């Protein structure tokens with residue numbers, strides 16, 4: 125079978141691109157900690173506001189520089205909207221977020237961190253972020269969730 129020169133060139137380029145793409149995926153998994161969210165439990169979306177811990181959303185300090193945050197993501201806000209944490213003696217604040225939605229799918233992305241998750245009605249989303257710099261970090265809903273989607277954000281304030 126005869127393969128044209130340019131066809132051969134493009135076949136080689138395509139193969140290189142494929143290998144680079146696969147290496148990028150495996151590289152982020154192996155070296156940058158990319159992973160799928162692990163199952164963190166289920167919840168009846170109609171009863172989110174009555175079910176513990178989501179009946180009392182808020183911030184709990186569990187150790188020096190470690191926090192547990194319970195969030196209700198609803199149309200169109202995060203409750204609580206502002207999360208205040210202090211860095212511990214090691215200079216880091218390790219924050220574990222547990223979030224649920226009583227209505228539709230919301231996004232849960234925190235700028236300058238690796239947190240990028242979905243909050244799906246019926247599922248509990250659990251993600252952990254480590255903050256080693258003080259400042260304000262926006263929490264952004266990056267799944268379209270209705271007419272107020274663009275105004276759905278919160279913040280983490282790290283001291």
Ligand code: CUA
Nearest residue numbers: 265267269273
């Ligand atoms: Cu909630 Cu977009």
